[in-house]
Amino acid sequence: MQMRLILKAYEPSHRDAVLKLWKNSVLNNLFSADGHLWKINVENNAAFKPADFWGAWNEQGILLGFVLTRRFRDITAPPVMVERYGKTGWISLLLVEEGSRKQGIGTTLLEKAHDALSDVELIRLGGDFSHFFPGVPEGEALEFFSNKGCNFNKELINDLCLSLDNWRLPEQPTSIAGGDYFFTQGKAGEEESILDFIGLASNGFSPRWHYDLERLFKIGYSPENITLIKSRSGKIEGFLQTWQAKEVIEKGLSRPIIFWAMHEKPKEKHGSIGPLGINSTIRGGGIGLALVAAGTEHLRKTGVTFATIDWTDLTAFYAKLGYQSWRSYKIGYKNL
Incomplete structure (x- = not known):
């Protein structure tokens, strides 16, 4: 029997659940969940809209995964910025609770992200404005996105x-x-x-x-x-x-x-x-x-x-x- 998911756009009351999921994930070993950073990059970001974030909740009210998308929305930006980034969308974060993986949750969230970015010409994974990550961190996420039709540059980029x-x-x-x-x-x-x-x-x-x-x-x-x-x-x-x-x-x-x-x-x-x-x-x-x-x-x-x-x-x-x-x-x- 397929798990019933309830998809919700972002509300500030979701923050604790988001950070808890992140802190309990393997991701947290290298990239710690921090409420201050979350507020800077998401809640206090002028370009953020609640429908940029979708959380997948079960019927018991537990957050099992989420996806965060980005758009370049600054209409006051110079034409060169609008021309270069106006038709680009970003998937900034996609995370599924460790024990709930391989049940279609990540696929559902990715499809939701595609719907949100349906009018763009290119979707980038990371590297967004006020990004968390410049790309996809080395690990199993690379295989997940590859299996979903995403392409990757051969060369690594690095933090030093x-x-x-x-x-x-x-x-x-x-x-x-x-x-x-x-x-x-x-x-x-x-x-x-x-x-x-x-x-x-x-x-x-x-x-x-x-x-x-x-x-x-x-x-x-x-x-x-x-x-x-x-x-x-x-x-x-x-x-x-x-x-x-x-x-x-x-x-x-x-x-x-x-x-x-x-x-x-x-x-x-x-x-x-x-x-x-x-x-x-x-x-x-x-x-x-x-x-x-x-x-x-x-x-x-x-x-x-x-x-x-x-x-x-x-x-x-x-x-x-x-x-x-x-x-x-x-x-x-x-x-x-």
Whole structure:
């Protein structure tokens, strides 16, 4: 006899059941369920609507699984953002209670997600705005989605980590040591200059970087968190965002990797870096790596003892400074 499921859109009263299911899952071993993060990424997210979330409940009122979808709904966004993301939908989370798997619950929730995203051209698995995960974490979820017609890139993307206890700033490249360029933290009033640099088409940066940072500035993210490389004349030639746990929590910033790290290493002081961008005309010669080192040193000087990097395929590049692979994912998608 097939189990009868009751599907419900999200209500704040469901939060405890959602977090309980998550905490009792294998997922929680690497990605801890945190009520604060849930509020940031879901309940307090301006783009979230209750019908983006569907929970599967049994007749006894127990939550057996849920799915969270995303849409890009910012009608005030620049045309390039609407063009790139307006026809994309995301499955941000899909989780089924351990003892209730292989009973069709995951399939039912996935079908519900497809219904919710029926008018998009592409469904991405993870990597959404205010994402929990940049892709699908390595594990049995990859097989589930593959069996449902989803495709995956062969290459892994990674979260990286580095202990700063004994870390020291490496020798600077000639262009830095000779004074052609220098590193500095951003200052209040430089917001527009930083955004202008990121928005330069010649640099080929993702428009999402500009969009995300502009929103971050509006909710109190300080330009002092951005490590800049400038030419002798003071022109911005590169940027690296840095993050600290205290500010992430106090200002309600979406940086899940901070929460995962705090759960795994509660005695450390946590920080993170990324994204990173260098002017296309000065790339090479160790400039980019030196900027990463400068941002890492900035975190260390503020007392951070454990640094992380979210969502990168440049593992070998960051490994030159000691960063190691910490969490691995695959980018998954389904063309409609």
